[in-house]
Amino acid sequence: MIEFGYSLQANRQIDMDLNNLRMLKYIRNNEPSIDWCMSCGTCASGCTAAANCDLSLRRMILMVRRGEEAEIHDLVFRCRFCGKCLNACPRGVNTRNVIYWMQQAVININAL
Amino acid sequence: MKSIAIIGGGVAGLEAATNLSRMGFSVTVIEEKDQPGGKLNQWHALFPNRRPAAEVLASLKNHAKLGINMMLNTRVENIEKNDDGFALALNHNRMITAHAVLLATGFELFDASKKEEYGYGIYDNVITSVDLEQAFEKGIIKTAEGKIPKKIGFIHCVGSRDEKAGNPHCSKVCCITGVKQAIELKERIPDSEIFMFYMDLRMFGRHFEELYKEAQVKHHIQFIRGRLSEAFENQDNTVMIKIEDTLLAKPLKMNLDLLVLLVGMQPSRGIDKILHDLEVEKDADGFLKQADSQLTPSKTNVPGVFAVGTVTGPKTIGETISDARAVTLEIANYLHNKVASKILKNESYFI
Amino acid sequence: MNIEGKKRLWQEYQKEIAGDHYFFVRSCIRQSFFPGAEMMFLKIMREDLGKDVVENPGHTTCTGIGYHSDIVPLETTMTVVARQFALMTEAGYKNYAVSCITSFGLYSEILETWKHHPEIETRIRENLKRATGREFRIPENIAHASDILYKYRSEIAEKAKYKLVDKTTGQPLRIVEHIGCHYAKMFPHKGVGGAEYPHVLVGLAEALGGEIIDYPERRHCCGFGFRHYIVKVNRGYSLSCAKVKFDSMEPYKPDLILTNCPGCPYFMDRWQYAIGEMEGKTYGENGYGIPVFTYEELAALCLGYDPWEIGLQTHQVTPEPVLRKMGVSFEIDKKYLGPNGKEIGRPEKPKVLVVE
Incomplete structure (x- = not known):
């Protein structure tokens, strides 16, 4: 192998054929209201954690829906479970439960 | 007896004909196809209640049976305006006169092959929402290879909100049509995965938002915000699509067994000659100009010429029916007041 | 795949390609990347198809690479391109045959710009006149060399x-x-x-x-x-x-x-x-x-x-x-003998890719 001074770059494309939707199925089984989300972002706008980090429940739900598992691994544990998002959601998603089961999905990823 | 010539025998033309006839006017419907009903003939079920289109069509046709002169296979070649009203020259050297003309010529479907990069007419498993509706009607949903599709994608806004395709407007009905069709597909093929690719979901009508939520919650249909940039055919005839997931700001690709293009409504180019003869004006979007879009939406810029239905922009069936009933009142007022206005003019001459 | 669908689209994109008497402009990098390619184009055109193709050794790069790398400003690029057109005009030719796609795109882009902004064209004409004393006519036909081989594909x-x-x-x-x-x-x-x-x-x-x-x-x-x-x-x-x-x-x-x-x-x-x-x-x-x-x-x-x-x-x-x-x-x-029969040197063999 030759060191050329440059290398191949990873493809950042979401590949829906390779991605696995096991997390979505697991969370849905435990908290079906994840499917109510319409990505409006009301949850994220008032999120206390979002002021200091990249946490956004809107984005995390989308990542789960696309099977982008690695993207939520660290973020999901930034949640302080303050519950502001629960009050905010116009569709009544049980956001606390969704985040809890997201964490469980990350912890138990190999068992899903 | 005052007479009205209605050009176009679709939903708008039929409903207006029925009501004008019941009001005692002499009504002629000029339809270029061999049967009335327009594009409703191509449809299987209607949103949001999924009522069979044939049922609505039968009712419209049934009401329009009595006292209406229905001229099928008929085209207007030429129209002249005179002191008394209008003289319409039809194909096969026929001629009729009318005191008022109602344009109910409807819309044209966007030709999906114009979006070259989507491969309609080239890739075997790229179809339009109209093709799908006809497949529902036949009861057979299969890929070109005769397999049951398991991964299906819908592309919203095909030929709508697309200035390059010549249609800057929103076709309005495609979002809800897509949601309806996705649910129908999911019910027929329960183990299928369905993805909707949209720019905005415009669930403007009553019960539309509920249907959208039903699609998400009950049928697990995935909604991905993004517009298709290109489609390709794979070796096994599946279709690879590339989209940006705009809510995640990442490019996304996937293979689909079937790609459905939700084709929009565009102004009908076939009526340009009639509009030219009548000196009726269009708006910048190509649909007819309404004299006053809030207060007199059925009036054109020419007295005695009225417009109804999708000739003045995309509408649902329900909106078209309301529009057709409204235009009857507008026409009746016009025909009743015509005599009165002549007297008024003469009076003003003597003042 | 329905080939008829493609044929329908192809019919909508038929460009005019001049039949003969071309002024040929080379690519600045192809001659080192694929040294035989342009020579083959000229041989095929002249010897196999019997067409008239002229060149002027005084023509330069179109500056495409410099332009696209933000090294050469557009106005300079346009003036250089104007000079190429002047060489064609001086040779008494109207049909411009382009070897390079970057150049072809650049010519198309410049001509389209001049169409919408005639004042830019005027300025470029002045630039060229001042710098070189030359004047030019816009080619009647611009074709990429692959367009020309496409045109004569049946003959080939x-x-x-x-x-x-x-x-x-x-x-x-x-x-x-x-x-x-x-x-x-x-x-x-x-x-x-x-x-x-x-x-x-x-x-x-x-x-x-x-x-x-x-x-x-x-x-x-x-x-x-x-x-x-x-x-x-x-x-x-x-x-x-x-x-x-x-x-x-x-x-x-x-x-x-x-x-x-x-x-x-x-x-x-x-x-x-x-x-x-x-x-x-x-x-x-x-x-x-x-x-x-x-x-x-x-x-x-x-x-x-x-x-x-x-x-x-x-x-x-x-x-x-x-x-x-x-x-x-x-x-x-x-394989490794030049046109004069002398060794041109041999490349080192890659470790992975199999070559002969």
């Missing part, structure tokens, strides 16, 4: 000694065509067949007996870019782009890649070596690569020109397997 096929066919099986060779991005993506009507399903190379390859492969990443850029490969550390960005194409075409088992741009064949040829060394991955059969040809090289090969006269020994991916498949006769001993 009639004279062809070899077809793009596997001699043993009689099966057509499987060909990946790759169109330079600036050929028709900017102005679809300036390219034969438009931008989505260009026909220019398809037509040539099919006339010569080949079969075109339509693979998912066909429209993907080769990754050449401009500023993106000039600086070495950035080259991974170009390379990653090309790899997407190779990965996508590999399952179709193509016999060769046909191109019409200076950058695409160069990168698609050389990157197969780089990917081999980096990843241990090759894309042809038995560790070989997929040979890459320019349109002139392929036309010349079919017309019976000697592979080493065409310059195929300068390719990284070894062309011999496909030459044998087609039944082209060649002398392996002469």
Whole structure:
């Protein structure tokens, strides 16, 4: 192998054929209201954690829906479970439960 | 007896004909196809209640049976305006006169092959929402290879909100049509995965938002915000699509067994000659100009010429029916007041 | 795949291509990347097709690479291009034949700009006059050299000694065509067949007996870019782009890649070596690569020109397997002999990619 001074770059494309939707199925089984989300972002706008980090429940739900598992691994544990998002959601998603089961999905990823 | 010539025998033309006839006017419907009903003939079920289109069509046709002169296979070649009203020259050297003309010529479907990069007419498993509706009607949903599709994608806004395709407007009905069709597909093929690719979901009508939520919650249909940039055919005839997931700001690709293009409504180019003869004006979007879009939406810029239905922009069936009933009142007022206005003019001459 | 659908689209994108009397402008990089290609174009045009093609050794780069790398300002580029047009005008020609896709795109872009902004054209005319004393006429016809070979594809096929066919099986060779991005993506009507399903190379390859492969990443850029490969550390960005194409075409088992741009064949040829060394991955059969040809090289090969006269020994991916498949006769001993019969030197063999 030759060191050329440059290398191949990873493809950042979401590949829906390779991605696995096991997390979505697991969370849905435990908290079906994840499917109510319409990505409006009301949850994220008032999120206390979002002021200091990249946490956004809107984005995390989308990542789960696309099977982008690695993207939520660290973020999901930034949640302080303050519950502001629960009050905010116009569709009544049980956001606390969704985040809890997201964490469980990350912890138990190999068992899903 | 005052007479009205209605050009176009679709939903708008039929409903207006029925009501004008019941009001005692002499009504002629000029339809270029061999049967009335327009594009409703191509449809299987209607949103949001999924009522069979044939049922609505039968009712419209049934009401329009009595006292209406229905001229099928008929085209207007030429129209002249005179002191008394209008003289319409039809194909096969026929001629009729009318005191008022109602344009109910409807819309044209966007030709999906114009979006070259989507491969309609080239890739075997790229179809339009109209093709799908006809497949529902036949009861057979299969890929070109005769397999049951398991991964299906819908592309919203095909030929709508697309200035390059010549249609800057929103076709309005495609979002809800897509949601309806996705649910129908999911019910027929329960183990299928369905993805909707949209720019905005415009669930403007009553019960539309509920249907959208039903699609998400009950049928697990995935909604991905993004517009298709290109489609390709794979070796096994599946279709690879590339989209940006705009809510995640990442490019996304996937293979689909079937790609459905939700084709929009565009102004009908076939009526340009009639509009030219009548000196009726269009708006910048190509649909007819309404004299006053809030207060007199059925009036054109020419007295005695009225417009109804999708000739003045995309509408649902329900909106078209309301529009057709409204235009009857507008026409009746016009025909009743015509005599009165002549007297008024003469009076003003003597003042 | 419904080919009729493509034919319908192709009919909408038929450009006018002049029939004879061309003023030919070369590419600044092709002569070092694929030294035989342009010479083959001139030979085919003059000797096989009997056309009149002139050149002026005083013509320069169009500055395309400099322009696209933000090194040369647009006004300078336009003035240089105006000078090229002046050389054509002085030679008494009206038809402009362009070897390079970057140049072709640039000419199209400049003429379109002048159409909308005549005041810019006036200023450029003044610049040129002041700098060189020259004046110019805008060409009546601008064609890329691949357009011209496309126009004469039937004549070339009639004279062809070899077809793009596997001699043993009689099966057509499987060909990946790759169109330079600036050929028709900017102005679809300036390219034969438009931008989505260009026909220019398809037509040539099919006339010569080949079969075109339509693979998912066909429209993907080769990754050449401009500023993106000039600086070495950035080259991974170009390379990653090309790899997407190779990965996508590999399952179709193509016999060769046909191109019409200076950058695409160069990168698609050389990157197969780089990917081999980096990843241990090759894309042809038995560790070989997929040979890459320019349109002139392929036309010349079919017309019976000697592979080493065409310059195929300068390719990284070894062309011999496909030459044998087609039944082209060649002398392996002469591969590294120049036109004067002297050794031109031999490249070092890659560790991964198999070459002959």
